[in-house]
Amino acid sequence: MTILGQSVQRVDAVGKVTGKTLYPGDLNFPDQLYMKVYFAKRPHARIVSIDTSAAEKVPGVVAVFTAKDVPVNEYGLGIYDQPVLCGPGSSKPYADRVRFIGDQVALVIAESEEIAAYARDLIHVVYEDLPVVDNPLNAMHEDAVLLHPDRGSNVLTRYRIRKGDVEKAFASADVIVEDEYVTPVQEHAFLQPEAGVGLIDEEGRVTVYVAGQWAHKDQEQIAHALGLPLEQVRVVYPAIGGAFGGREDMSVQIILALAAWRLYQRGIHRPVKIVWSREESIIGHHKRHPYRIRARWGATREGKLVAAEMELIADSGAYAYTSPKVLGNATLMCTGPYEIPNVKVDSYAVYTNNIPNGAFRGFGGPQATFAAEMQMNKLAEKLGMDPVELRMRNILREGSILSVGTPVPKGVSIEEVLTKCALKAGWQKTDTGWRAPEIQTVDAQFPHIRRGIGIACAFKNVGFSFGAPEQCWATVELIGKAEIEKVRVYHAGADCGQGAHTVFAQFAAETLGVPLEKIELIVSDTATTLNSGSASASRMTFMAGNAIKGAAEIALENWKNEERPAKGTYQYRPPRTTPYDPETGKSEPNFAYGYVAEAAEVEVDTETGQIEVKRLICADDVGKAVNPQQVVGQIEGAVVQALGYTIMENFVQKNAVPLTTTLSTYLIPTILDVPEKIDSIVVEHPDPIGPYGARGMGEMPYMAVAPAICSAVKMATGVWMDEFPLTPERVLRALGELEEESEA
Incomplete structure (x- = not known):
């Protein structure tokens, strides 16, 4: 019986379609x-x-x-x-x-x-x-007002990488590209605003029903703030209406617990409910970090990268949130999925009075990938070389040494992924190398409409990085007498809409050899499930799959030994990672990666500045597509979300006050903005330590959309867009600057 690889119906489908499934805002207590x-x-x-x-x-x-x-x-x-x-x-x-x-x-x-x-x-x-400090560059000055006087500096975190001799390498380079890139804030805009209920349960525990991404971490933070033992706090996740990293940090969790607890101490044993408005949600939770990235890359005329020098400055906003971890990812990924012998990176996360910035799909990777892939496409242009050909000459392969001086983990597939994406997009592989498709860039009937195609690729970690403790528990219970009649899977992992719980059931059914309908899930309740870690870092399929597989195998062995019911509990621990060396950056940053390549075809209206993405091609190595329909759904959702980030989502803050606090002023993609065609290419190159070969993939399709679109705009207009979102105003301004330069 094969359950993995089948597009089985989601376990939550009927409840969500019929409206029976309750989200935190739907909960009501007497x-x-x-x-x-x-x-x-x-x-x-x-x-x-x-x-x-x-x-x-x-x-x-x-x-x-x-x-x-x-x-x-x-x-x-x-x-x-x-x-x-x-x-x-x-x-x-x-x-x-x-x-x-x-x-x-x-x-x-x-x-x-x-x-x-x-x-x-x-x-x-x-x-x-x-005094208001709204710019990280100003915040870094020695005389800047300190947001946290007890810290002594507005620089929250800094990292550095030193590999080889960058200056010597630049002296030997035949071409050098130097530029600066600016990436924007992005609002998560999940469908369900922050909401929940706090109460004291029948066992006297402070209990919060809320949407989050890591129930046990929420429990820890509530217990800390209230000064309570951990076992006195319970966190339960009902259905979650989207997250994308936006629910990693606290919003209403602690205050709901505080209210219920303090009322109970006053003899008032009544639940407390809260539902934020959209405006409260937008000002109350963190955003994607905006980055300013300075880049200098050098290559030989044969197209071999010799050096990369990067400076990254991230606006953390008012508090730390996950800024140190996001910066860590960006620091690693800012040199792209390439083997570069000489690397120098300096990166900073800086406090300002802006809304805090934290986890968002890609977790620092999209910002860093934008700079790296724009540099690659500019180098290709300067060398007169096809951009795919340049990438193929430098791409990571098995045994390649990363910028941090250690080998990339086994299972490297970026070459295969890029090849499949490029071929689908119309590139040709010839005896002399890769050749881009010929595009009629100007529409003869409408000369103000210009067309272009661009390509980019990336890699993304699976699981926690840089020495962060990583583990995942699962318990599987087999019920029956002569045969297994029911399987209970206990797992704390959050399903934020990505279909994780369906995948949990598939892993259990596959390992036990039972039909899917025999699986019963008990999930996301700290009172009944052990710590699973966060639904983030593209880790849940990978970590939960290994944990459930291990627990199911133990339960099955106990079943064979005549235990009734038979139970197995298993903690999966992946290979260890290590933090950056403070001087050299040397580390073993991650135990696994996913790989992606993306191409975009666009039309640019040079009269209005409007950009229409006609087609997006996305190739992802998922290791093993546990549920192919869900994989394609993740790809399509990610590329549309990344399209919004690239073209239209313009979050405006002035003097640290946001001006775009509603969805009428902060525009997100609608069905009319979705490309006419999205080609999802599912590559299955098994990860050596993934469960049944599976890799996590929720973030990968997001990673390289922005540089692919911006490179397509360059082909269409002749203008490199080094800052986005590509609003009509920004595009027209750039086209005007181009005309002024040509006239001069």
Whole structure:
């Protein structure tokens, strides 16, 4: 019986289609209360005082909580640098400061949402405004105002890589390309805004029903902030309406727990519910990091890369979130999937008063890939060489040494992936090398319409990196007498819409040799499932697959030994990774990678600046397509999301205040923006340590869309676009600059 490789129906399909599946905002409990948050609504200030008396007097208001009510007023995924509630009365230093407009100051709990909102607006806060730092370059100056005075610098994290002798290599290079690239902020725009319910469960545990990406990490952060033992906190994930990294950090988890816990201490045993508006969601959770990247690459006339020098500056926003880890990925990927003998990289993540930036699909990879692939295409142009041919002469292969001085893990398939993408896009492989398809760049009937095609490729880590502890637990229970009648799979992994739970069931059924309908999933509840790690880093299929396979094999062995029911619990640990050496950057950064190549065909209207992506080709090595339909769905969703990032999603902040706080001012792709054709090429080159050869792939299709589109725009218009999104205004401005240069 073969379950893997089959496009079986998703385990959550019927519930979601019929509306029976409940998301956090759908949950309602008897006698529940409602909560509203008082947001700072200013980017940098010290709170002198908070007067909640008027709010407390409103009929129907049950409680108002401020910083003094939080036992351990801090949280953060890597660094505890953010107050749960900002204001006086906290034991933590500098917790009386707000550092971005979405900082939370007070909570109002009332009998209805309307009463809570009305009372919240009666809270009077006296601020002492502080200078706003909204640019990471300015924030890095020695005389800049410190956002976190206890840290001594606005530079949160820095890394460096030193491989070979860069300056000597540049002296021997026949061509050098030097440029600067700017990538934008991006809003996750998941369908389900932040929502949840906090209560005390029947065993006296502080319990939160919420959408997240790592239930046990949410549990840890809640327990820390409330000063409670871990076992006194329970986190349960109902259905999750999208995440893309946007739910890795805290939003409503801690405040829901705080409200339910403090009310219970007052003898009020009532659940508390919150649902954020879209505007609250946009100001209240982190974004994709904007980067400024300076690049200098050199090559020989034969097309061999000899040196790459990179400087990356990432805007972390007001707090750390996952900035150090995102920067780590960008630092590795900024030299692309190529073997370059001489590399120098300096990278920085910097605090500003902008909305915090953190995890987003690709996790630093798309920003770094944009710079690397633009450099490759510019080098190809300068060398008079086909861009695919240049890549093939430098691509990673088995045994290649990465920029960090260690070999790439086995299972390298980028050459095969790039080959399949290029052939599908119309490139030809000849005896003398690769040749690009001939494109009629100007439409004879409409001369203002220009056409172009571009190509790019990338690699992306699978799993946690740079020494971060990596593991995944699973438990499998076999129920029956003479034969297995039911299989219970206990796993904490979050399904954010990507279909992870369906894949869990497929792994269990495949390993046990039972029909899929015998699998029962018990998922995403810290009270019943062990720590799975996060639904991030393209890791869930890889890690959960190995864990479930291991647990199922133990359970099956116990079944054969006549245990009834038979149970197996297994913790999968992949090969270890190591952090960057602080001086050289040498490390073993990842235990596995996925590989992707993408080509884009575009039309540019030179009169309006509008860009239409006609076709996107995306080839991904997924190792083993556990559920091919879901794989294609991930590819199509990722490339459209990346298209929005590249062309239209223009998140505007002025003096650290966002101006695009609704989906009417922050535009995301609709069905009318989807390319006429998306070609999904599923490559299955087994990963040596992946479960049944599978690799994670949720982020790969996103990685190289922006440089592929920008290279296509270059063919169409003759202009390199080194900054995006490619809004009509930006495109027209660039075309105007080109005309001015040609006239001069």
